[in-house]
Amino acid sequence: MKGTRAAGRRNRLAAVTGTVKVLAVCVLFLTAQFGPIAQASARSPADAASPTDTAVAQAVDDSRSYILDSPNRTGDHWASNISMGGLRPWDLRYTIEYALVLERLGIDSESKRRAVEYVLQRRQPDGGWNDTIANYAGLLLLSELDGEYQAERRAIRSELDRANASLVDVEAETPRDEIFLYRTRLFYTLMDERRSAGELFPNETLKELPGLLLLTPAFEGEFSPTDHAVNHNALDTMISLNVLSLEVRSNVSTDEEDAKEALTEVLLKRRQTSGAWATAFDTMYAVLALHEAGYEVDDDPIRIATRWLEENRQAPSGRFVAFRTPVWDTAWTVQALTSSGLSPDNETVKDAAQWLVDARTTTNVYRTRRNLTLDRPPLPFRSHYGHGWSYKPELQSNWGETAVVTRTLAPYDEMVVADSVTFLFDVQNEDGTWSTWSTDFDPLNESEQSDLREELDRGLYRTLFGDEPVPGTNGHVLMSLGAHGYTVENNASVRAAVDYLLGARDRTEMWPAKWGVRYTYGTSRVIQGLVGVGVDPNRPEIQEAAAALVERQNPDGGWGEGILEGGTFPGWDDAQYLSAPSTPEQTAWALQALLAAGYSPDHPAVRAGVQYLLDTQRPDGSWAASPVMYQGAPPTYVDEAWTQAAALLALSAYADAAGVDTSPDRPGPADESLPVPPWLVANLLVLAVAVAIVVRLREQP
Template identity: 30%
Template sequence: MTQTVPRASATATPADALAAGIGFLRREQDRAGWWKGELATNVTMDAEDLLLRHFLGILTPQAAEESARWIRSQQRADGTWATFPGGPADLSTTVEAFVALRLAGDPADAPWLTPSAEFIRDQGGIEAARVFTRIWLALVGQWSWDDLPNLPPELVFLPSWFPLNVYDFACWARQTIVPLTVVSTLRPVRPLPFDVAELRTGKRPPKTRTPWTWDGMFQNLDTALHAYAKLPFNPIRKAALKQAAEWILARQEADGSWGGIQPPWVYSILALHLLGYPLDHPAVKAGIAGLDGFTIREETDQGWLRRLEACQSPVWDTALAMTALLDAGVSAGDEMLVRATDWLLGEEIRVPGDWTVRRPSLAPGGFAFEFANDGYPDTDDTAEVVLALRRMGKPDHLRIRGAVDRSVAWLEGMQSRDGGWGAFDADNTQVLTTKLSFCDFGAVIDPPSADVTAHVVEMLAAEGKTGTRECRRGVQWLLDHQEDDGSWFGRWGANYVYGTGAVVPALTAAGIPRSSPRVRRAVRWLAEHQNADGGWGEDLRSYRDREWAGRGDSTPSQTAWALLALLAAGERESEVVTRGVEWLCARQRPDGGWDEDKHTGTGFPGDFYLSYHLYRVVFPLSALGRYVRGGS
């Protein structure tokens, strides 16, 4: 697939593009030293925000009107909503958007909602929506709690060695599940001032599965848990609810969030509220106020738009921006890099978190993704921060070296048994959790991935640790997980282009020869998937349909990922690289940035996607810098 985009500057050279890109980042840096691009996603964030505020009794007409205006602006021509721009219609997203617009005052027979309702019914109605959508419907009286999976709060009592304990789930999942056990146990209802009967089909739920299958066993378990929940006197449950509240409160971050991400955040607010914590309780008040800090308001010709970020990425963006600027030739002594270094050093995490459940003797270290997420440093951010900081020098050499050394030690200790690295936890690979009936949306475990493992391996190589056991095992993991066609799967970015763009530079940095058959296969795959316009792109549908692998409209970030791999493989003089560089130069905006209307970041493969607004700048700048300056 190709995309026709008018050239912004037909005469721009790579050196010109570098200078303009450096200027763009210089202007975008916050005075405190960090960079942060918007993190955009789909309208479920905004729909659920309206439903939350309705439930808590704090929804204002202004918030409803501005959010509704944003939700309408994202509607597809056929009246539906998708999970990413240009993607297919999605049932659950359309259900949540429809209900939110009705809550904001849109009539059911509005011309823009009539086709939405028709689509929902054609797809099976709200009966076919995902579990999390039906939980929101139950909260507002449009679905029965009896027809939802039961989540017992007694889960918090299970020891870490017991199957299905909360630490078997990925950090984002466990922080969502614990508060949901409270919500689903207390089964609250705050009715909407309308009904959504037009979204129902009346179809009966599926029959019980065969008992000896996983689905059947968990369905029978769910039936037993529903019966257990109806016991008239249950002191164990009372104690479990109290323990769940303490577990939730212990994990609230300084900015009021939980994990710095929307799902655990909103469910934790709901859980505490239902347990009797008033809206002016410090924890609840901070949680609600923190959501406002994730809210973006934008003035347009149609009026103010209001949208919610699912997360914020200042540490990640700052590390990538520093690397891009250094690749582009900016001196390590430049004032903006010095300020960024100082800010990053202040973000180092020196306290234990949930990761200690699997690594109890490992000393704290590393960096998180967000402004405030001390409980959950992650290996991906930590590796990228080290790659940036280690290139900085005086006057903070000793301070930098201390943070780098602690981070490297932490990363080495977070290696999983199979040699790879997951993002937040080690050995978080218990697939039994994925069989639970409420796990029908998004990844719930955090196994090693090629992109994260590659970033750690690249960092270890930069630190001169290619001969260590950790690095050798990481390299072998990457070699073992190469796809038959020569690419690598990308867990946190779209998709095979991202995975391949991360792995090839890591392998060559770790000593795998550029002439290696593994590297040549990757080069061939990238060359075969270059678009006719010279760029690269990959549609997010590749997560569900392998036919989309490496296919999609060209984007700046994905083109840069491909170039980073090709440059690392020694392809600087090839026509493939030349055409890719020309594509980037020709499409740079006059202000030094690039436009990118696609989502190229991944939250949950196949279900939830993101657009990192700084990706369209930092990765092209790195690629062009390495091209111009001969680096890899």
């Protein structure tokens, strides 16, 4: 009986096992036939975004969130505390000068204490600041302060001795170093009784720098603020240095005394309505000049200006802030936010747009809202003064800033925009180009030009007495005009500018710029401007420039470009692309250029550039800012708000080209977890039945 039951059980098990094997074969067959199809269907782009698209959309979200909550945002606009970069300690030098001015004025304030603390924190433990000019200026500062700084002074002197340096004989390496050195010697002449103008300025060199003003027709007779020969952005400081040089000299003629009084009066008239001058530097030197000319610290011109510096031009660290560019920062930020999908009707964006409208140079609203001090417009310096924007409210307008803001305001105030577009055409040079600050600026006759060119470095001559057209600025203007419907087909002024740009490349096959370093930024602005006014992106000039950018892409996928800091000021014909480590800003500019030139978002250079931006974005959604802003010559500047706007603009342009939705109100990401397919459910049920049968049979005797 036992043998019979065992044999029966073996037969039943064999039958069930055979059945299970058949079922298993069926399962394998179904899996092989339908599994891959179902898996492929679940992973198709229709159901889930590719990792790159998801990463780009997330990066845009994070960037937008950071910008909206950025520390650079001040109420209804954005503005960075701009710092200086490059090989020299520009911020340190200016902060020392600021502390020296306050010390000379006898102002013992918290602002001065913070500036001194900033300076001391950056000193090497066994010496000074590894910079001869900063060492001499800092040594004078510590010698004038009430405090125990003997050890610090000894260490600084030791560093100067090791370098065999002399304040009289030290030679400046660059023109800007020469200007710093000139001012340092002026401070010593004013504040150190052991030093005289005759010692520190031998051979009449005290007259040379500010005396350039007197070589021009601007001071023949009564000074004309709208017809002077020196470029406006150098004028205020030049006047201040002239006043100071006349104060410290011992052999001043009667005519020179009269000139000093006239210059002082002009300096007072050139204040902005805030009571300060055009820039923080101008304000600092103007205050010192007025003090030496006899004004007291409690007199309004000095009291108001020093308060403005303390409240507006000092970072929390104590650093003297070189510039703040709220108009520039706000305009680019608004463009970046709207390009990323934020509606122009968003309240934050609308408030910023209104701030830009109010900040126009000729607008009285800004003065009223800010309750500023001087109830008058600032003294104009040229015939084309207003109707545009500068990098900060109330400053004389420039064409690049006006173009950027006019493009930003396109969705808003039609009257203001139309007026500003007309203004851009009004300030176009006769040859169809745009300069930066002025129109057809050619103030000197051939004899005067020859004399000054012998006196000055080429780049310094251009800075003081020229305002040449720059391709990057012309790109800005065309970007704006194109956004308002002006093209090569319907406007002769646009055609003239396009003709200029198509012939303005140099041997790099690219275009240079002011404001951003240098060929990367210029080429980006020009390509976008040309395409924006209807130029075929397949034109050889555009494609060759784009290819030149691709050739200079770094192995990490980004772009980086530097500038020469030694020797002369670079001119626009100094055609060198200086490769440098990648930066987020320059990578963003290059990507914008390539996409505008028609490169596919799948092009390897574009994808690598986008990946670089994704890889370098920080957890809070921002990118590290780099010193890539400049005015055509050293130093370079770090503008954190501009950095964030540039990166967001580039990612948004890529997303638009690749069809990636980055709007903040887009549907949430699809559930990327794979659903359980029906074929798998059926297979599992079959296996479950088979297992149950086997278990049941094993339980039977």
